[in-house]
Amino acid sequence: MSKSEALKEKKRGSLTSSLAENKVFFISGFTVFCLWLVFCWQGLSTVVEIWYGNEIFNHGFFIVPGSLYLIYLKRKTLLAQPFQSSPIAFIVIIPALLLYIIGIAGDIQLFLHAATFTLLPALIWLLIGTKAAKTILFPLVFMLFSIPVGEQLIPYLQEIAADGSVALLQLTGVPLFRSGLYIEIPQGRFLVAEACSGVSFFIASFVIGSLYAYLNLVSAKRRATFVAISLIFPVLANIVRVYGIILIAYWTDMEYAAGADHLIYGWFFFAFVIVCLLGIGELMRESAQPERQDYSAHTKPSISFTIFTVLFSLFIVSTAWAMNIASANETVSAPSKPLLSELKGESCSTTSWQPIIVNADAVKSIYLSGTHCSVKVYSAWFSEQDNELVSDLHRIFDPERYSLAETQQLVINDTAFTVYNVVSVSGEKLSVVRWYEVDDLLFSDAINTKVHQLKSVLFGNSSSGIMRVVAINSHDIAETENAVRDLISKHQK
Numbered sequence: 475m476s477k478s479e480a481l482k483e484k485k486r487g488s489l490t491s492s493l494a495e496n497k498v499f500f501i502s503g504f505t506v507f508c509l510w511l512v513f514c515w516q517g518l519s520t521v522v523e524i525w526y527g528n529e530i531f532n533h534g535f536f537i538v539p540g541s542l543y544l545i546y547l548k549r550k551t552l553l554a555q556p557f558q559s560s561p562i563a564f565i566v567i568i569p570a571l572l573l574y575i576i577g578i579a580g581d582i583q584l585f586l587h588a589a590t591f592t593l594l595p596a597l598i599w600l601l602i603g604t605k606a607a608k609t610i611l612f613p614l615v616f617m618l619f620s621i622p623v624g625e626q627l628i629p630y631l632q633e634i635a636a637d638g639s640v641a642l643l644q645l646t647g648v649p650l651f652r653s654g655l656y657i658e659i660p661q662g663r664f665l666v667a668e669a670c671s672g673v674s675f676f677i678a679s680f681v682i683g684s685l686y687a688y689l690n691l692v693s694a695k696r697r698a699t700f701v702a703i704s705l706i707f708p709v710l711a712n713i714v715r716v717y718g719i720i721l722i723a724y725w726t727d728m729e730y731a732a733g734a735d736h737l738i739y740g741w742f743f744f745a746f747v748i749v750c751l752l753g754i755g756e757l758m759r760e761s762a763q764p765e766r767q768d769y770s771a772h773t774k775p776s777i778s779f780t781i782f783t784v785l786f787s788l789f790i791v792s793t794a795w796a797m798n799i800a801s802a803n804e805t806v807s808a809p810s811k812p813l814l815s816e817l818k819g820e821s822c823s824t825t826s827w828q829p830i831i832v833n834a835d836a837v838k839s840i841y842l843s844g845t846h847c848s849v850k851v852y853s854a855w856f857s858e859q860d861n862e863l864v865s866d867l868h869r870i871f872d873p874e875r876y877s878l879a880e881t882q883q884l885v886i887n888d889t890a891f892t893v894y895n896v897v898s899v900s901g902e903k904l905s906v907v908r909w910y911e912v913d914d915l916l917f918s919d920a921i922n923t924k925v926h927q928l929k930s931v932l933f934g935n936s937s938s939g940i941m942r943v944v945a946i947n948s949h950d951i952a953e954t955e956n957a958v959r960d961l962i963s964k965h966q967k
Contacts, residue, residue, distance in 0.1 A: 499775035517590035544613035555606040557775035563600035580928040631671035638713030654877035672712030822847035830869035912939035
């Protein structure tokens, strides 16, 4: 045998030996991945629907592949670390499993998605151990950006955009009148709608800023500063965008206002914002110090049979529990009496107001008798079978037609209700109040309603319920209180 053939044979034997040593680790890793995939299937399927259907979260498709690529970039450092399964990861895994169960019980998709993408990096941590996980800490944490969260910020970002643009308009001498999210100038009226909130800019900037800080900045102080800039900069830029639209309309007598929004202040503006953000990053960029690491070190991965058995048992128990919860809520009986049957209605001309209620099993609306068509009541029943009583998809008014002017608190029978005073484009004023009824109990807020539904499901009961929405043609709090009090007393009889 020649010298070259002997060398090839030696390499082949070394590779075979390495594969044999790592065989248990690879099998364990594949098994854990399959457990995660099967257990979190509902969370994964629903999150993909959101990624695909909501442009705010389209970036979700790239987060996990991007995290895996970041891990690949650190492969030499990672492989130089000892792979020893760590039971410390259970402090994250067990709460994540419980959160997923709660998400199924309460039909709370946010919990499902948060648990799904918390479990994935936690399981990787469990397999490779704490020391190895520290070398890829950012890629593991980066996976959390897969969670579609942030839409709840829209109302706050709308207010900030409206406040900031009004301040700039006043500073530049543009006469205006503001009512809620409506901004009137002599040439016309503008609504700071949800599309003007800049939430897409905000989330994308946060993701890109975090990634850039990890790849190009070294010190923790600079990284934290740049991430903070990536959160503040898009908010300020969006204020300028809204201000620019209104200013162009003012200068051109509304001739170019609509076009400016799409042509100048659309994705081109977003691209400009990102370029500016990266430019700031380049000014802060610092040279990375070469790592002194012995990449020749090689240790055989150590998988604890006890840890793996505990993990497998946790998944089996959690899956059985989730299936039991799902089956317990399959049979739901409809309300004992028709919706709003306890109320007398009257014939009125239709109004532009109506709530946006998504996928209810039954919906009924009437104008309350004796109110001269000033009080309209909506009632919707949800079986919680492929629908949700409490959901961000439901709106008590159409944001394209109405703007929130203010909120007030109303206390009736020791229950605090939120009164939403809204105003339409035409100047119509409405006070809107919403509450929920589950198991003959009344709840005025979404959180307590969800908590009660969760308890019901965990104890094998139904979580179905009714949503009530009432609108009064006035901003008079006394009139609103009388209408709501009257409705509650009739419903509880």
